[in-house]
Amino acid sequence: MLKITETVNISGGLHARPANLLIKTAEKFTSSILISKDSKEVDGKRLLGVLTLGARQGDQITIIADGPDEKEAIQALKKLFDNNFEV
Secondary structure, X not given: OEEEEEXXXXXXXXXXXXXXXXXXXXXXXXXXXXXXXXXXXXXXXXXXXXXXXXXXXXXXXXXXXXXXOHHHHHHHHHHHHHOOOXX
C-alpha cells in the first residue's frame, strides 16, 4: 500500500473535468485507489464519489493505492497534480 497527500491547486477544485481525468487515470490500474479528504474516503475510480469530496482549491487530499501496480498508479496520479491536470 502506498499513500500520498496532494494539494488541489486548480481553480474550481476537483470539479467534473479534473475529477474525470483523475478517474480515467486511476482506471488504468488494477490496484484499488482510495481518495480521502478530511474524514471522508471514496473509491478513486467512481466519479460521483470523487465529486462528493467537494475538494476545492487549496484543499489537501490523500490518495491510497493498494495492489500489484500501486507504485505506477501513485506516480501517474501524482503527475496529474504536479501538472495541474493539464494533459
